[in-house]
Amino acid sequence: MTVKLVYFAWLRERFGMGEEQIDLPVTVKTISDLFDWFETRGEEFEAVMEHRKIIQVAIDQEHVQDQATLIGDAKEIAIFPPMTGG
């Protein structure tokens, strides 16, 4: 399944890109699985995933509260630090 991953703020800087199109491994079914897989993608990903408890996710532009949420047929998954607008 191909999905667009988008990154913001310091995650974007650490990953060195704002977005990527990825064929997710079939084992990646939930957000938590996605983070597990990130940890295998090299040093920068591993370093960012040290903060996985506070990292926030939106699937198709809607917030996801629980990292056990199924990715399903998501088209776009955004990953970002806690928001600081206003």
Added chain:
Amino acid sequence: MSIKPDIRIQQEDFDINAEIKKLTQGRTDVGAVVTFSGLCRGEGDTLSALELEHYPGMAEAEIIRIAEQGIERFGLLGISAIHRYGKIEPGENIVLVIATSPHRQASFDGANFLMDFLKTRAPFWKKEHLATGKEGDWVDAKDADDDALHKWEE
């Protein structure tokens, strides 16, 4: 829902009086207007600017979702919000919220509610640019902003 929130994400500054007029002109049912605007602080002259990053599409959609809840919950007659992005210098506007209603309490509550949820749920991030010319850090989220949401629990 008949009342549609007017939500804009833009780089340019806004005109508060013009925005109030849009919500009040030609109507006689509005008895109260509350405006909140948030500005960039210089933090004791240590900052040269804040850089606001946002998630295009979702930023607008999320503020609309919050504003619609506010309309419903407080019986607002109108609500607008403008959030700027890009580089913003100390003293400049960052965000504007305007709520209107027949009586004052609904407008106060509506504007307060929208700001509290916008701070923790609208996808914006601030990066500091220092007066020394160096790029500073990303601003950390504050626990106080999360705590502020508790007062809206029913």
